[in-house]
Amino acid sequence: MKIGYRTIKTAIGTPLAISIAQFLGLSNFVSAGILTILCIQPSRKQSFLSAWNRFLACVLASVFSLVFFEIIGYHPVSVGLMLAVFIPTTVYLKITQGIATSSVIILNLYSASGIDLNFLTDQFVLIIVGIGTGLLLNLYMPSLDKKLKNKQNRVESNFQTILYEVALYIRNKEIHWDGKEISETEQLLEEAFDLVERDKENHLLRNKHPYKDYFYMRQRQFELLKRMLPLVTKLPNKISISEKVAVFFESLSKAVHPGNTAILYLEELTKLQKEFDEEELPETREEFETRANLFRLLHEIEDYLVLKQKFKKSDIQHKKEAKSKAKA
Structure with a gap:
C-alpha cells in the first residue's frame, strides 16, 4: 500500500498544530489539528486560496456566532438559525470552502456558553495556528x-x-x-x-x-x-x-x-x-x-x-x- 504525500503531511501537521496550540495554552487546542486536516491541499495555489477562504469564513463565523448566540441564546435553535444565514453569506462571498473549517469555530464558541474578548482572541489564535500549519506544510510540493x-x-x-x-x-x-x-x-x-x-x-x-x-x-x-x-x-x-x-x-x-x-x-x-x-x-x-x-x-x-x-x-x-x- 502506497502512502501519498498528502497523507504524510496530514500525519505530521495534525499533531504539530495540536502541540503548538497546547503549548500556547489555547482552549479547544484539539481543534487546531482539525483545522490543519481540512487545509491540506493538492497544490500551492489551491492551498493559498483555501487558507484565505477558510480564514475569512472563520472570522465571519466568529462575528455571526457572537451576534446570534448572545442575542438569541446558547441553544441548538440558535445554531440552526445562524447557519441558515451564515451559509448563504459564504456562498455570496464565494468562500464556501471555509464552511467546514468555520463550523469547528462555531461549535467551539457555542460550547463556551459565553463569549468574551479573551475567548474570541483565543479562537483567533487557534485559527492562525491550524490554518497556518496546513499552509506551511503545503509550501512543499513534490515535483511532478x-x-x-x-x-x-x-x-x-x-x-x-x-x-x-x-x-x-x-x-x-x-x-x-x-x-x-x-x-x-x-x-x-x-x-x-x-x-x-x-x-x-x-x-x-x-x-x-x-x-x-x-x-x-x-x-x-x-x-x-x-x-x-x-x-x-x-x-x-x-x-x-x-x-x-x-x-x-x-x-x-x-x-x-x-x-x-x-x-x-x-x-x-x-x-x-x-x-x-x-x-x-x-x-x-x-x-x-x-x-x-x-x-x-x-x-x-x-x-x-x-x-x-x-x-x-x-x-x-x-x-x-x-x-x-x-x-x-
Missing part, C-alpha cells in the same frame, strides 16, 4: 516532472505502435492489432493535462509550463492519427506507391521522440507526393477511390509533421548552426 516524463514516454510509445500498425496494414492488408493504444492514449493525454494544471498551480510565478505545449501538440497529432485510420482501411488494393508509403510510416514510427526532426520527414514526404502525382491516372472507380484515400492520408500525415515542426526549433537546423559556429 517524473510523472509527466512517464506520460510523455508512454504517449510516444503508443504513437510508435499506431504508426507501425498503419505501415503493416498498408503493406499486408491484414489486421492483427487490437487498437488498445487508441483508448490508452486518450486516457494518458487526459491524465497528463491534469498533471500539468496541478504542476502549474505549484509554480505560481511560472508563466509557461514546459509540458503544456508538448501535450497540446501531441493531442492535436493524435486527432490526426485517429482520422488516418479509417482512410487506411479504405485502401483495398495495392498500387505501386503503396509500399513506399508503408516504408515511410514505418520509418516515421521509429522517429517519435521529444526532439524535432520533422523537417527530414517533410522533405521525404514531398518526394513521395511528387512520385504520387507522377503515377498513371486510375482506370477504374476502385483505383480512383484508392488513390483518393491515399492522397488524403498523405495530406493528414503532412499536417501531423507540420504540427511537430511548429512545436519547437528544429534539431536538424540547430545541429547545422552548431557545426557552422564550430567551423567559424
Whole structure:
C-alpha cells in the first residue's frame, strides 16, 4: 500500500498544530489539528486560496456566532438559525470552502456558553495556528516532472505502435492489432493535462509550463492519427506507391521522440507526393477511390509533421548552426 504525500503531511501537521496550540495554552487546542486536516491541499495555489477562504469564513463565523448566540441564546435553535444565514453569506462571498473549517469555530464558541474578548482572541489564535500549519506544510510540493516524463514516454510509445500498425496494414492488408493504444492514449493525454494544471498551480510565478505545449501538440497529432485510420482501411488494393508509403510510416514510427526532426520527414514526404502525382491516372472507380484515400492520408500525415515542426526549433537546423559556429 502506497502512502501519498498528502497523507504524510496530514500525519505530521495534525499533531504539530495540536502541540503548538497546547503549548500556547489555547482552549479547544484539539481543534487546531482539525483545522490543519481540512487545509491540506493538492497544490500551492489551491492551498493559498483555501487558507484565505477558510480564514475569512472563520472570522465571519466568529462575528455571526457572537451576534446570534448572545442575542438569541446558547441553544441548538440558535445554531440552526445562524447557519441558515451564515451559509448563504459564504456562498455570496464565494468562500464556501471555509464552511467546514468555520463550523469547528462555531461549535467551539457555542460550547463556551459565553463569549468574551479573551475567548474570541483565543479562537483567533487557534485559527492562525491550524490554518497556518496546513499552509506551511503545503509550501512543499513534490515535483511532478517524473510523472509527466512517464506520460510523455508512454504517449510516444503508443504513437510508435499506431504508426507501425498503419505501415503493416498498408503493406499486408491484414489486421492483427487490437487498437488498445487508441483508448490508452486518450486516457494518458487526459491524465497528463491534469498533471500539468496541478504542476502549474505549484509554480505560481511560472508563466509557461514546459509540458503544456508538448501535450497540446501531441493531442492535436493524435486527432490526426485517429482520422488516418479509417482512410487506411479504405485502401483495398495495392498500387505501386503503396509500399513506399508503408516504408515511410514505418520509418516515421521509429522517429517519435521529444526532439524535432520533422523537417527530414517533410522533405521525404514531398518526394513521395511528387512520385504520387507522377503515377498513371486510375482506370477504374476502385483505383480512383484508392488513390483518393491515399492522397488524403498523405495530406493528414503532412499536417501531423507540420504540427511537430511548429512545436519547437528544429534539431536538424540547430545541429547545422552548431557545426557552422564550430567551423567559424
